Amino acid sequence: MTFQSSHALKAVMLATFAYFLVTLHANGDIVKFVNPKYNLLSQSAACLFFFLCAIQVFRIIGKSTHVCHHGCNHRSPRPKVIISYAVLFFPLITGFLLPPQTLGAAIAAKKGTVLTSSSSSAAHEGLQAARKEMNQAEYDQALERMEKEPVIHLKENVFEPYFTRISTEPQKYEGRKVKMSGFVYKEDGFADNQLALTRFLITHCVADAGSIGFLTELEDAPSIEQDTWLEVEGTIELTHYDGAEMPMLKIVSWKEIDEPKEPYVYPVYIKIM
């Protein structure tokens, strides 16, 4: 029986990884990183970390069965050991110390597809028949509501399908009233009174975020800064931008809001089963 300190360190680290994931779930920050649809994955990972940590605890005081082969730390030169543990600690330290940052206009500019992705194209047609994490009936209902309601409200849970429909067939929705919220994004090609009201669409995690948004027109645009969150109501009009026909919101009323609790929107899948 020997106390194996490198095993002890590994146990502490496994526990810390598990604790980190649990904290994220407990305080709700996990939505700033990963699509809530995949919460089960990171929860399972937390459980696995706890489980492996328990196993590791037994290895600390176990007899030295550890046969030294590839990459054994105690045979490696010292700086290498320090670096490898430091690297493993790095996400834990930044994860605990730094607050998660909601992606904003700067990232949207880097991605460069805010308006291009929404430009109408025949290829988009199939999209309307698609998806939802709701079941088919709920989804049909939501779409029916979209057709009938006096104001199309792009709520978080239907943002993506509504958005796709409007940008696919802007002609059909011309003149309709729309209510939505999003953050302000401006790029060089915009006129003074234009800005894009944008949301990030997250498939799996924020690394695969794509921005979707409507071009909007309002008088006060020059005085509104990038990244301001707005709730607006406006009418859909047709316009041309970068040679493509696309919908544009003529803003009737707007107000500044705080960043919503759920800043991102997610693609909607229809449950097949």
Added chain:
Amino acid sequence: MNHTTWTQLLPFIFILFIVVCFAVLMGTDVISLQSMTSQMPPSLLEMNTIFLSIFIEAVPFVLIGVLIAGFIQMFISEDHVEKWMPKNRVAAVFMSCVIGACFPACECGIVPIVRKLVSKGVPIYAGVGFLLTGPLINPIVIFSTYMAFGNDLKIAALRMGVGFAAALIIALLVSLFFKKNQLKGQTGTMEIHEHTQPASFFKRIWHMLGHAIDEFFDMGKYLIIGAFFAAFVQTYVAAQTLLQAGEGWVSSTLVMMGLAYLLSLCSEADAFIGASFRNLFPTSSILAFLIYGPMIDLKNTVMLVSVFQLKFVFSLIFFITLTVFACTSALVWL
């Protein structure tokens, strides 16, 4: 103090360090911490968020990967491999690609599995076939591609078909140029000494878990470095400038492949991003993006370099680039 005492002491210093960190964290006034971080440039915080999100997204798959690697270590012997692996090179490549296609894995989870398989005597070209089709062809990827391209089976089918063909060609190319196992710092016949005598089932499970833990600590750091690079590129390199370079199918295919490499997206999640470029680029370029990304990317390269010899990894990247480009370009002429 001699070398060994130092290395034994080191973990204690680290544990002490963590405890101090936590103590400081608990003791620190939350508001002062916030004012401290609010002085940081937001881009740094954004990079950190993307970095952590890639890590959180990938870590479940890596855990599954190391558990499977541990399983292979304890339950599959060189004799099994010898018995099951076809002697014929082409047959072996084909078999590995088919097994990879049936095996749902993610590109970061599969590296420890392939390393273990190759160290157990699986020929390197068969390992590569498995490495390439594993993340690319599986039900989740097919489904998300189908969804992202508006319930259109064409792109999803092309992704699978062309991807499979490309994987076969790449694995065959590897079989022509590389004979040895290409693993780093190994002479080929190691790790046999451990379990020559059959152990009880329970004992094997125990050892499997131990191996999985060691493997996680081995692989985890490369995942973290890779995720960090990818997050850096996403935050500070403008895809827009890249996109402007893409005119015509040759350059647009190259641009999309470059993008797939740098973004390091999970193969389950890249379809929507690919779909958003539909209006900018021809289908063949989008397809190159969808096939190239799961096969090789920045995050994956860091992990591969940690396992295989540098020369082999670079040759592999070269083969993949060439083959994927040729295969998707072939579509233009069809």
